[in-house]
Amino acid sequence: MLPQRTSDYTHAIDIQTSAPYTSAVDPRSKHATWVEVDLAAIEGNARALVALTNARLMAVVKANGYGHGAVETARAAARGGAAWFGVARPEEALELRDSGIEDPILVLGPAPGDSLEPLVAREISITVCNSDHIASAARAAQSLDSTAKVHLKLDTGMSRLGAAPSEAASLARRIGDSDSISLEGVFTHFARADEPEAPTNREQLRRFDDALSQLVADSLRPPMVHAANSAAVFTLKDAHFDMVRVGIALYGLQPSKEWSLPGEFQPALQWKSQLTRVRELPAGTGVSYGQDYVTENEERIGTFSVGYGDGFRRTKGNQVLVAGKPVPVIGPVCMDLSMVQLDSIPEAEVGYEVVLIGNQGKAAISAEQVAERWGTINYEVTCGIGLRVPRLVGYPDSSR
Ligand SMILES: Cc1ncc(COP(=O)(O)O)c(C=O)c1O
Missing domain, CATH: 3.20.20.10 (Alanine racemase)
Known part of the structure; x- marks a missing residue:
């Protein structure tokens, strides 16, 4: 049994493999990292846009639907009135x-x-x-x-x-x-x-x-x-x-830093991974390339399978969510893997869900917060999620 089940998606499509994806399957049994795209959010955002104007709605789905997957996003937008x-x-x-x-x-x-x-x-x-x-x-x-x-x-x-x-x-x-x-x-x-x-x-x-x-x-x-x-x-x-x-x-992301979208707009994308290793490391242990981070005491350090090859930037100050809490990413992000400091989550073990963008329990990390950390805009964050990260695209059970 995998702990901390991820949210369930039905009618979903794994765009990379076209394999059917149902709520019976936990993505962690199949993927090291993945993106979940909530088509109900895209459809609802399109509907909210149509209500705001007498003009026709063009859904802009370039760059793989801003990283969300172009075809399924386009279909959901059309259902919402695009x-x-x-x-x-x-x-x-x-x-x-x-x-x-x-x-x-x-x-x-x-x-x-x-x-x-x-x-x-x-x-x-x-x-x-x-x-x-x-x-x-x-x-x-x-x-x-x-x-x-x-x-x-x-x-x-x-x-x-x-x-x-x-x-x-x-x-x-x-x-x-x-x-x-x-x-x-x-x-x-x-x-x-x-x-x-x-x-x-x-x-x-x-x-x-x-x-x-x-x-x-x-x-x-x-x-x-x-x-x-x-x-x-x-x-x-x-x-x-x-x-x-x-x-x-359309993707529920903020168009401006100066004002916020009305409450009915919902972000559609979550980016997730899982812990693949958890260790107590003794004081004075170097972590990652350059042994850039050195443990001060005995520390609980986890590894998860996301790196700059997936679009996770090699910048200091990254945070992810584990067990509903923000935790710091430590040492330089590698091409395929990153390390995280887990002292605040003694129960964390292999298989725990890691959220890079999205919600976990009461905690959330938005694409806008990631953009702020990376000194860029939310557009670049979602467009930059690598094509090798499978997109699990569908309607959450709760929306039907
Ligand atoms: C010509 C053109 N129109 C519309 C858009 C959509 O812009 P936005 O994502 O800010 O709605 C873009 C995006 O870059 C664009 O280049």
């Missing part, structure tokens, strides 16, 4: 189509020339930023005797991708002149939506509005105008237009 999916790369869009998702998909990032035909063939919408992109999309569509659906991206202040707003009308006209391309959308992206007071948000919106007015005046406005990411859904209501593109809030 009508579109956003990805960064052609391969990500094709993965969604291959899994049977038929809803509209937009590749938000640049699509290299050879990737265009498969995208057009599968009715996946493409982002264009200049006349070269437009010509390439037209060529791909002509060779298939089809039509490419494109969204024109405008750079209103992020200085990353997109045409100057002053070019919007001439590029839209060029698209309109081709029988092989149809202008489905026009969009931009905010650089500082997470800082509601930043004056650049209004300035970006003004530039976008000016470009839209020109498109309207020339009868070139496409049906899908979109600008807002998660933070802007809450802080820039004038930016909702026809669709909002939401990533981080």
Whole structure:
């Protein structure tokens, strides 16, 4: 019998192996470390987003659904009301189509020339930023005797991708002149939506509005105008237009350090492991590479199977939960293993659950707390969880 049973998931899929995963199986019998993704949370977060806007909801599921698993996340978001999916790369869009998702998909990032035909063939919408992109999309569509659906991206202040707003009308006209391309959308992206007071948000919106007015005046406005990411859904209501593109809030993670999501949003991801060794080490024993940590007294030291090869950063000050208490990770994190100081948990033994992100008893560690320790943002924490960590994705028993 394994102590400290982990939460039960039904209808779950082990994405890495596609093996069926039921509540009868404790993940510790099978995995050294794993991620649990609560699809009920994603579905509920999507529903809460739909209730906040009259615009359509695009679920942004790029980078393996911010580390949560793209396909299952997309399906849960659709059940919650998402009508579109956003990805960064052609391969990500094709993965969604291959899994049977038929809803509209937009590749938000640049699509290299050879990737265009498969995208057009599968009715996946493409982002264009200049006349070269437009010509390439037209060529791909002509060779298939089809039509490419494109969204024109405008750079209103992020200085990353997109045409100057002053070019919007001439590029839209060029698209309109081709029988092989149809202008489905026009969009931009905010650089500082997470800082509601930043004056650049209004300035970006003004530039976008000016470009839209020109498109309207020339009868070139496409049906899908979109600008807002998660933070802007809450802080820039004038930016909702026809669709909002939401990533981080869909996963129940905080879009800003300056305010919190409403209480109905729930984080969907937990990252767990188990103790694989527990020892009392005598005073003066070095632990981990460089024997960086040296025991002061006799100390209870545990080893668990997560390392920087899984995306657990080699930074000082990491903490994990064991038996419902925060305990310090000691010595440098290794590639596949880490050590933890267990003096406060004398009962801890091999097989005890270790929580890196998530809840255990009354204790919790959020992705935001991990990000703070690592000097980064919650996005990078969940996106950085390695692909070798199995995602156990499903609905917890309690949600059905
Ligand atoms: C173009 C674009 N739109 C929308 C999003 C979603 O942003 P968020 O996760 O802040 O909602 C992203 C994410 O990086 C993006 O690049």
